[in-house]
Amino acid sequence: MLNWHIDRFFRAGPLCALVTLALPMVMAALVNSHRTEDNILGILLVASGTIFIGSLMGSTLASGFGTILFSLGTAVAEVPVWLMAVVGISLYITLVIHDLSGAFHRGPRIAPAIWRNAATTALVIAATSTAAFAMVYFVARLTTWQSIVVPFGVAAIGFAAKLAADSHRTAGRQLTAKRPSLSDADNPVS
């Protein structure tokens, strides 16, 4: 029964869009309760509204802009690290739901495996990112920040760029690879 309700819920694009408003607003309230700076709530609410409008419009760029604004507001608010991690994961889940709301508009028929895959992926990413951040933060706290994080950061950016370039080069080669013609396949000797 619960499975049926979840299924019906995720099949409705507008409901998904509503979640992209509700989730950041809850996070905004949470951040506001732990903030050390003033005027943070306004920024976070504007960012939540921007994400929601982006979901309604089907604009990933608008929702992305709202996410960046929300992250900026959270960073400025000087909240505890655990709360920042929770906000980061929530923002990622918000973007995942935004993507689902775009796919589910106009009421298509959706296989339950779609939202199950999305939920599994989001959970795995959340767990992995939590572990990765815990490790990075632990190392950063052990030693001098400048001597560890700066080289790691530069290396991480460079590695990410190289990874992206390699991946696309490989994909490009696969796509443009010359396939054997039909005559060659029939007559391998020639």
Add this chain to the structure above:
Amino acid sequence: MAQQSSPDALAGPSTSVRLTGDRDLARRLPLFDVCGLIALAGLVTAIAFRRPDVLALTTPFVVVVAAALALWRPVDGVVQIRADRTRIVEGEDVTVLVDITSARGIDRVEIELEPSARLVAVGSLRAITTVKPNSTATVAFTVRAGEWGIARIDKLTIRVSDRFAMFGGELDTRADTTVTIGLPEDRTSASLEAERFRSIVGSHLSNDRGQGMEIADIRPFQPGDSTRNINWRISNRRQEPWVTLRHPDRSTTVVVIVDAHDGGDDEQRLTQRRSVSAAMALSRGHLALHDRVGLLVVGHTVQWLPPKLGRNQLFQIADHLVAVSNAPEASRRMYRPPAVSTIPNNAIVVVVSPLRDPLIVSLVAEIRSRGNPVSVLVPETEQAGSSSSRFRVTNRTTEQARRLAAVEQKIGVQSLRERGVGIVSWEPDQPVMTVIDSVRQLRMAMARGRSW
């Protein structure tokens, strides 16, 4: 993208779309750009402002971008679309099946159909599913036949993406899946009485005397009569040999001519529909009587089906008549098809036409002058003063043109009547069986009066 059609033994032809190696399906999606930007901004901010805690906000985006890049593989697979039936009647449902086969699997595939105007969607025509590796996922869509004619799936849109929604793309293709929608009244059949027969056995009752089933008369035995025809009961009673005469069962040839006039507005389309249903009923009825039936469609394109026997001919006629609905509007018309000379002289010719054009009138007159018995069914439209046309905006010129056309039509009808063409007016609310019965009665009356 490779697209090919292949015949299917169980259903109609299917269209295959090859997804493997398509660059349109290997594009970066906006979510990748957004996540990449957030990840980069977080890293730069953490380094520049010496705040490792900021990484807590952006680590999920860094991880998902890295995972998407590392796990992405080019899309491979084949999408096949087919309909479970290719011939349906108005109002019936047809199921369009889309099979998606992939060796590596597709995390998210979206299929959207865009049928032509004659097909109405029953439920959503968009579906999102996943395909597991080395398996086939089948998505079924139901569409309802809205209007008779030839309908097709105009567009098939395929959207794919990976599980992170970072890479994917969209592909539009045209499916060759066509569905022939017949009229519901196609099941009616009607026939006319023949006057001239072929020397082939059929189901018509001829006025001649010969071999047959129906008793025509009895008379005394004459030299040359077959002894098989002796009526023993009468002969015994009259004490001399008497024979039974029978009507021979003969067949005839019928040629139906359909005026495929413009189907531009609703009124004309309704007239076209009635013309086709009458032609279909006549064809079915005469083919059931073992008559040869031919079809001549004149209008935008000339289609000539020589008279033939059998059920296959009925399907041919149905296909040609259904194609009338898809004729382009206001194109040039052809009225003197070469097939006119090939119409057999003894064939009954039935023309279904509103006789609005002098050229079709001259065509009917020409056929009549060749000696063929010709009947014309004239489907009438709504009168000018009816409720539907009362509020139509007309100017003086249009009204005068309409009156002139009506006068011209009357002159044409009169000239055809003088030549011995039987013309029956078909009112909008009159069933096809009734009007064909009227034609039959008119022809019999004219035969009695030796009008032709």
